[in-house]
Amino acid sequence: MPAVKGDGMRGLAVFISDIRNCKSKEAELKRINKELANIRSKFKGDKTLDGYQKKKYVCKLLFIFLLGHDIDFGHMEAVNLLSSNKYTEKQIGYLFISVLINLNSELIKLIIQSIKNDLQSRNPVHVNLALQCIANIGSKDMCEAFNTDLPKLLVSGDTIDFVKQSAALCLLKLFRTSQDVLPPGEYASRIVHLLNDQHMGVVTAACSLIEALSKRWPEDYKGCVSLAISRLSRIVTATYTDLQDYTYYFVPAPWLSVKLLRLLQNYQPPEDPANKSRLLECLEGILNKAQEAPKSKKVQHSNAKNAVLFEAIALIIHMDSEPALLVRACNQLGAFLAHRETNLRYLALESMCLLATSEFSHEAVKKHQETIINSLKTERDVSVRQRAVDLLYAMCDRSNAAEIVSEMLIYLETADYSIREEMVLKVAILAEKYATDYTWYVDVILKLIRIAGDYVSEEVWYRVIQIVVNREDVQGYAAKTVFEALQVHIYCHLQHTS
Numbered sequence: 001m002p003a004v005k006g007d008g009m010r011g012l013a014v015f016i017s018d019i020r021n022c023k024s025k026e027a028e029l030k031r032i033n034k035e036l037a038n039i040r041s042k043f044k045g046d047k048t049l050d051g052y053q054k055k056k057y058v059c060k061l062l063f064i065f066l067l068g069h070d071i072d073f074g075h076m077e078a079v080n081l082l083s084s085n086k087y088t089e090k091q092i093g094y095l096f097i098s099v100l101i102n103l104n105s106e107l108i109k110l111i112i113q114s115i116k117n118d119l120q121s122r123n124p125v126h127v128n129l130a131l132q133c134i135a136n137i138g139s140k141d142m143c144e145a146f147n148t149d150l151p152k153l154l155v156s157g158d159t160i161d162f163v164k165q166s167a168a169l170c171l172l173k174l175f176r177t178s179q180d181v182l183p184p185g186e187y188a189s190r191i192v193h194l195l196n197d198q199h200m201g202v203v204t205a206a207c208s209l210i211e212a213l214s215k216r217w218p219e220d221y222k223g224c225v226s227l228a229i230s231r232l233s234r235i236v237t238a239t240y241t242d243l244q245d246y247t248y249y250f251v252p253a254p255w256l257s258v259k260l261l262r263l264l265q266n267y268q269p270p271e272d273p274a275n276k277s278r279l280l281e282c283l284e285g286i287l288n289k290a291q292e293a294p295k296s297k298k299v300q301h302s303n304a305k306n307a308v309l310f311e312a313i314a315l316i317i318h319m320d321s322e323p324a325l326l327v328r329a330c331n332q333l334g335a336f337l338a339h340r341e342t343n344l345r346y347l348a349l350e351s352m353c354l355l356a357t358s359e360f361s362h363e364a365v366k367k368h369q370e371t372i373i374n375s376l377k378t379e380r381d382v383s384v385r386q387r388a389v390d391l392l393y394a395m396c397d398r399s400n401a402a403e404i405v406s407e408m409l410i411y412l413e414t415a416d417y418s419i420r421e422e423m424v425l426k427v428a429i430l431a432e433k434y435a436t437d438y439t440w441y442v443d444v445i446l447k448l449i450r451i452a453g454d455y456v457s458e459e460v461w462y463r464v465i466q467i468v469v470n471r472e473d474v475q476g477y478a479a480k481t482v483f484e485a486l487q488v489h490i491y492c493h494l495q496h497t498s
Helices: 009-020 023-044 050-067 075-081 087-100 108-119 123-138 138-144 150-154 163-179 186-195 201-217 224-236 255-262 273-291 299-319 323-334 344-356 364-367 371-377 382-395 401-412 415-434 438-455 458-472 472-486 488-496
Strands: none
Touching: 009 023, 023 050, 023 401, 050 087, 075 087, 075 108, 075 323, 087 123, 108 123, 108 138, 108 150, 123 138, 123 150, 138 163, 138 273, 150 163, 150 186, 150 458, 150 472, 163 201, 163 472, 186 224, 201 224, 201 255, 224 255, 224 472, 255 273, 255 299, 273 299, 299 344, 299 371, 299 488, 323 344, 323 364, 344 364, 344 371, 344 382, 364 382, 371 382, 371 401, 382 415, 401 415, 401 438, 415 458, 438 472
């Protein structure tokens, strides 16, 4: 076997080649069963197997498992590989355990002990493998076993950068499994201060963790606000050379920027004047950069740039306290309404729905009414049309209700059946809410019945009857209009209900 070692597990390569050359499913199964019998016999009868041989056979079992076959042995040999000092052997052991371990297995205690040994290792590569295994399994057992070791590892001054990154992401995975894994206390402020770390990878990983923790314990992690603003400011004002290793298609640290902007949405606008001023400068800087000429024609550049822009706009909407920024955000979103990229049109409509509910930007949204109505008529993608309907509903007021209701009724005639009931309800609500002339309201409801009678719910029927009964000034018109409608066969829904 030593002669094979330099060939990168030649036996595994030959086995995979044999499987690929099988002409039928039966031939493949026969070859796999032969290999399984060979591996089982080696594990049971050969006490002289070295680490390389165990690694090779465990790899074969993994490959067989990935082909869709059950594996019911080899777990102990994989656990034994965890104690190896050779990286590739330990790596394959961890990979097998991560993929194939049964959480109720009697081996779980041995696995946890092996992981603990590696977490205390002086070899950072071994520590990293242990962290990845904990995160991949992500069970409650892992939470209970490592909820004290991992925070210490994360905040320790002796932990090197790439291990800190893995520790932060590992804790995030365990926190998502059990929210009691990292209660605030001695670690909260130390974790928050990772946002000041010199290594951008550590900051990015820590930001994901802090964003989750601050939702659970906002008061304990509120110190992150000033540090997040400070870090964001440094990115927004950075040049290409400042963050060369973390610049993606001419956009400095876009994914960290997105995470920081999302983290700040967990809190109200900062009360400290200096922090607030600095945050506003950051947001203005992002809006300014979004309007600059593209530095690259590649889609990756525009994707990164727009990711930061949309998250900044989400923060502006969340703050809902800066009229100038809200109006400016609305206008920049308006430019995307006719963009050739479907996703950008969708995101613009979705964000504008939120802007339409703000007293500061409602009027600015209304300026784009014609474009939005046009997208309702010409848009191919049903999900984008749905967002256009939502936006028209959100931006509707007394001044434009008649036009918006009219356009929604026109669209309803050809709308997808999956959204008709929701549209009927929206039209009925708008017609009642903004009716100044109740004869118009009656006309709208009758049109609804004609266009989408099967989708008009009982609530809409009961409401229109209640309004007519309680308003004498419209009763005569309603009776006359309904009587005339009953003479026409297309109003069978009216006849059925009456």
